[in-house]
Amino acid sequence: MVLPEGFTVPPWQLLVPLVVVLVGVVALLWAIGPPVTDRTVLAFAPWMMFGSTLHVLHRLEAYPDSIAVLFSTPSVYLVTALVAGIVWLIGIFLHAGGLLSTIERVVGVVGTGFFVTFATITIMVRWEEGVFEPFWPVIAVVVTGIVTALAWIALSLWFTDVAAVTGTTGALVVFGHALDGVSTAIGYDLLGAGEEVPLSRMILEAGSSLPTAEYIGGGWLFVVVKVALALAIVGLFKEYVEDAPRQARLLLALIAAVGLGPGTHNVLLFLVT
Structure with a gap:
């Protein structure tokens, strides 16, 4: 499926x-x-x-x-x-x-x-x-901010040109997918939520099968995959942004939406269920 x-x-x-x-x-x-x-x-x-x-x-x-x-x-x-x-x-x-x-x-x-x-x-x-349950939504947003900051700082130090060229658009891509990853991990490990997307469910199950699952759960692998994928995409778009900034930023905005939309959806669901 x-x-x-x-x-x-x-x-x-x-x-x-x-x-x-x-x-x-x-x-x-x-x-x-x-x-x-x-x-x-x-x-x-x-x-x-x-x-x-x-x-x-x-x-x-x-x-x-x-x-x-x-x-x-x-x-x-x-x-x-x-x-x-x-x-x-x-x-x-x-x-x-x-x-x-x-x-x-x-x-x-x-x-x-x-x-x-x-x-x-x-x-x-x-x-x-x-x-009305605000605790885990707040935690999800705070952790996402920390993860995004660390990821973007790392990108800026090792691939300064990528961060400079993609700018706020690139940072939004990373934040959106970090929010999706973190909120999904919290829902899966701590709130007993299921995952509707088959590929995402496979990654979560893979994380749960690792020896570390007993101590830190299985959702961390999903966070790592989402953030790493977002950073890789931003890196691959560097030259595209330089050559065709309008089209490239439109595509990056769509990619950001694929993360920020589901992430916001998770946070709101935690808040009201």
């Missing part, structure tokens, strides 16, 4: 309009060709987390049955990308009209607003039921 558990394709009457509009937005963005810098990628980080809140609400069965499937995997990614793309277009037009000094400002502010709003709704849904 390759696909994660819970992978559901929406019915055609929902999927087709969603895909058509999304393709239109992407085509328009491609034609306009807005600049993509470190600030652009950073502005989209809240959107990566926003998509996770939508999916957590789906797991809490907070949506009407008629549209709930839109917020399952993988359609929740399409919905998030569509809304983010529309906001990006609005920012581009407002900037072109002289109403905004930067495009990134509206993208980042709106994305942050959406994430905070829906994260608050997620917490309140469970708060009313007496469920």
